[in-house]
Amino acid sequence: xxxxxxxxxxxxxxxxxxxxxxxxxVTKARDGGxxxxxxxxxxxxxxxxxxxxxxxxxxxxxPEMLVAxxxxxGGIDIIEPILAQTDHEPLARVCIGSVxxxxxxxxxxLVVMMLxxxxxxxxxxxxxxxxxxxxAAARRGNQVICxxxxxxxxxxxxxxxITHLRDEGVSARVVIGGAVITQDYADRIGADAxxxxxxxxxxxxxxxxxLAN
Amino acid sequence: MRSGWRTEGDGALPVAPRLTPxxxxxxxxxxxxLRRQRQVAQLLTRGGRGAEALESxxxxxxxxxxxxxRPQVLHLPLAAQPCGGAVRLGVGPITAGPLIAGPITAGPLIAxxxxxxxxxxxxxxxxxxxxxxxxxxxAFARLGRDYAIHHVQSSLADEMLFALARTADRALLARxxxxxxxxxxxxxxxxxxxxxxxxxxxxxALLSLFAGGNPGVELTEAGxxxxxxxxxxxxxxxxxxxxxxxxxxxxxxxTGGD
Numbered sequence: 001x002x003x004x005x006x007x008x009x010x011x012x013x014x015x016x017x018x019x020x021x022x023x024x025x026v027t028k029a030r031d032g033g034x035x036x037x038x039x040x041x042x043x044x045x046x047x048x049x050x051x052x053x054x055x056x057x058x059x060x061x062x063p064e065m066l067v068a069x070x071x072x073x074g075g076i077d078i079i080e081p082i083l084a085q086t087d088h089e090p091l092a093r094v095c096i097g098s099v100x101x102x103x104x105x106x107x108x109x110l111v112v113m114m115l116x117x118x119x120x121x122x123x124x125x126x127x128x129x130x131x132x133x134x135x136a137a138a139r140r141g142n143q144v145i146c147x148x149x150x151x152x153x154x155x156x157x158x159x160x161x162i163t164h165l166r167d168e169g170v171s172a173r174v175v176i177g178g179a180v181i182t183q184d185y186a187d188r189i190g191a192d193a194x195x196x197x198x199x200x201x202x203x204x205x206x207x208x209x210x211l212a213n
Numbered sequence: 214m215r216s217g218w219r220t221e222g223d224g225a226l227p228v229a230p231r232l233t234p235x236x237x238x239x240x241x242x243x244x245x246x247l248r249r250q251r252q253v254a255q256l257l258t259r260g261g262r263g264a265e266a267l268e269s270x271x272x273x274x275x276x277x278x279x280x281x282x283r284p285q286v287l288h289l290p291l292a293a294q295p296c297g298g299a300v301r302l303g304v305g306p307i308t309a310g311p312l313i314a315g316p317i318t319a320g321p322l323i324a325x326x327x328x329x330x331x332x333x334x335x336x337x338x339x340x341x342x343x344x345x346x347x348x349x350x351x352a353f354a355r356l357g358r359d360y361a362i363h364h365v366q367s368s369l370a371d372e373m374l375f376a377l378a379r380t381a382d383r384a385l386l387a388r389x390x391x392x393x394x395x396x397x398x399x400x401x402x403x404x405x406x407x408x409x410x411x412x413x414x415x416x417x418a419l420l421s422l423f424a425g426g427n428p429g430v431e432l433t434e435a436g437x438x439x440x441x442x443x444x445x446x447x448x449x450x451x452x453x454x455x456x457x458x459x460x461x462x463x464x465x466x467x468t469g470g471d
Contacts, residue, residue, distance in 0.1 A: 017263035061252035062364075067263040070361040101435030105349060106367050109360045126350070128433065153413060153435040 001032045007043045010075075014047035015054075017067025019074040026075040036079045037088045040119065048072050048117035052199025062110070065198065069113035076116065090121035092209055095137040096146035097125030099161055102154040107178060110198040111146060118202045131164035138165065138172040144205050145170075147191075149178040159189040166190075173208035177201050231426075232286040232384055234377065236279050236345075243372035244275060250368070267365070274366035277355045278373060283346030286381040287426050291320065291338040299324035300332050302340075302447075304422050321399070321418035323447070328397045331449030336395075339450060341381045342423050344430050344443035345374055374442045381446070389450055397447040411436060419445055 002010070006025055013021035029039050051068040054060045094115055098108050105127050115122045125137055134145050145165065147158050158176050165174065176186050177195040186194035193208040195201030206212035247253055248271070257264050294301040303320030332338065349367065356362045382394055399415045413436025420432060430443045438444070 016261060017266055018261075019266065020262065061255065063252050063256040063267055064263060066361040066364055067256070067266045070266065070359070071262075073361075101433040101437060103349070103433065103437045103439055103441045105353075106364060109364060113360050151435075151437075153411075153437070157435065 001034050002029050002039070007039075010039075010043050011047045011050075014044060014068055014072050014075070015051055017064065017071045019067075019071040022071045023074045023078065026078045030078055030082065036082055037086070040076075040079055040083075044072060044075055045117065045119050048114070049199075051117075052114060052202060056197060056199050065110065066113070069110075069117055072117045073113070091119040091211070092143045092205070093121045093123070093141055094144040094146060094205055095123040095125055095134070095140075095142040096148065097129035097134065097137075098127040098148045098150070099154055099157040100128055100130050101157055102149050102151075103127045104148075104150040107150065107198070108146075108148040111148070111177065111195070111201040114198045114202050115146075115205065118206075120202075120205065131161050134161055135165055135168045135170050138170040142172060144173045144175055144208055146195075146201065146205065147174065147176045149176075149181065152180050155180055155185070158191070162190050173205075175201065175204045175208050177204070230288045230384075232288070232381060234284055234380055236282040236284055236373070239282075239284055239373045239376045239380070240275050240278060240369075242376040243369055244271060246372045246376070247271065247365075247369050253368075266361075270362045270365040271369065273356065273362050274369045277352055277366055278345075278347075278370060281347040281351050281355060282370070282373065283344075283428075284373070284377050285344060285346060285428055286377060286384075287342040287423060287428065288381065288385060289340045289342070289423055289426075291340055291422065293328075293332045293338045295329065295332055296322060298326075298329055300328050300338070302338060302419070302422070304424075320422055321415040323397065323399060323415065325397050325399075327395055328447075328449055331395055331451050334451055336449040336451040337389075339385060339448050340419055340422065341378075341385070341446045341448075342420070342427060342430055342443070343374065343378045343381055343446065344428060344438075344440060345370055345377065346428060347440055347442070349441050370442045374444060378444055378446060382448075385448075385450065389452075392450045392452050395449050395451060397449060399447060416445060419447065 002025060010022060010025045013025065030036060048068065051060070051065055055065050096108055096112060098104055112122050112124050123137060123142055125133060138145055147161055149155050149158055162174055173192040175193045175195060176191045181194060183194045193204035195204035203212060248257060253267065256267055291302045292304065299322050301320060301322050328338070352366050353363050356366060386392065386394055399412050399419065413432065416436060417432050420427070420430065431439050433439055
């Protein structure tokens with residue numbers, strides 16, 4: 001079992017991007033019979049949430065968020081196989097992809113890292129994803145579909161994806177984001193939520209699922 | 214650069230010098246530039262485990278790019294036919310003057326005042342296809358599908374691509390000592406919400422002029438280059454270069470050139 005001090009150290013290690021310490025403490029927790037679901041929920045996910053808040057507040061930048069997310073992933077890699085053997089459920093199942101014609105993945109990948117760090121199960125559909133592939137991902141059980149587009153030229157494709165999903169009777173929530181996307185545009189094309197940056201995308205997914213206001 | 218100009222010998226293009234610098238040479242420029250980026254520099258300067266991690270990722274990203282990148286530049290001098298206030302570009306006989314005799318292969322009609330003025334002043338129009346020649350998916354797989362390192366690799370590839378484009382410009386200018394190079398933006402005002410965007414149809418038309426010399430660069434229907442780390446530049450070379458004034462002193466936050 002980890003002491004409260006060690007849990008504080010784990011929290012700080014994630015925020016500081018200290019993967020080595022994260023792996024060391026999570027390994028100790030696993031070997032000591034700690035409830036890893038609780039450790040994830042009460043210590044690790046709040047640490048990533050803090051990282052997201054610092055990023056959104058302009059206190060840290062992408063490189064800090066990257067090292068934090070990768071440190072977090074070091075712990076998740078240890079925890080995941082164990083939780084998979086239990087009845088532990090992820091917060092929700094989410095898929096994400098850059099829309100058809102868009103080959104950029106940087107923003108999408110940041111969102112993947114932050115969603116995983118928030119406790120979601122994420123299916124990364126990659127770039128240049130067709131409308132049909134988004135619909136198929138929803139049929140595989142993904143509850144939220146995240147659409148990413150970098151520039152104005154691929155923005156209209158988001159509207160086409162949403163139309164296709166609704167025509168196909170897909171009821172999964174749709175969250176959109178990207179450098180040129182606004183709340184106004186999200187409202188206009190019928191998206192369920194909009195994320196203004198990677199931590200914002202996590203909040204948007206939670207809003208779309210009714211997990212947050 | 215270890216490699217120099219090579220001229221196409223298959224007859225696919227009239228004159229298409231190809232530049233194939235080594236990835237390592239471009240990395241030697243790109244890595245310091247990445248390290249100087251404000252957000253990267255801030256973390257590296259702070260030190261600690263985060264900085265150590267970032268340093269190691271830059272190294273891994275560099276190794277990855279050295280292995281998979283196939284940088285090349287294909288230069289294409291273009292015939293330029295003034296057409297109203299615009300310029301019709303295409304493959305055809307290249308002359309030093311503004312008017313081209315005979316038909317030219319149908320190319321894009323670019324309405325750009327700087328291009329029209331450059332052609333009128335006896336300038337030569339050049340397009341350059343610049344690519345690092347690898348797919349992002351290749352890099353992601355090579356990096357064990359590690360998102361964080363892949364992010365750094367992508368940023369490093371951006372810097373490599375810009376270094377390659379600058380190399381292309383320098384090579385072109387070296388062939389025309391004393392001339393000036395003026396970039397032309399192929400833009401439309403018809404982007405989403407009326408925001409300026411590049412004109413994907415015109416870029417596609419330009420790209421098609423490279424024909425068989427094209428090393429596999431294509432556009433998606435939305436106008437994105439595939440492979441991602443590719444550029445198509447359009448510039449007019451003018452013999453009447455105006456000498457720039459001496460730049461002012463650098464401030465501490467400025468990044469230097471290469």
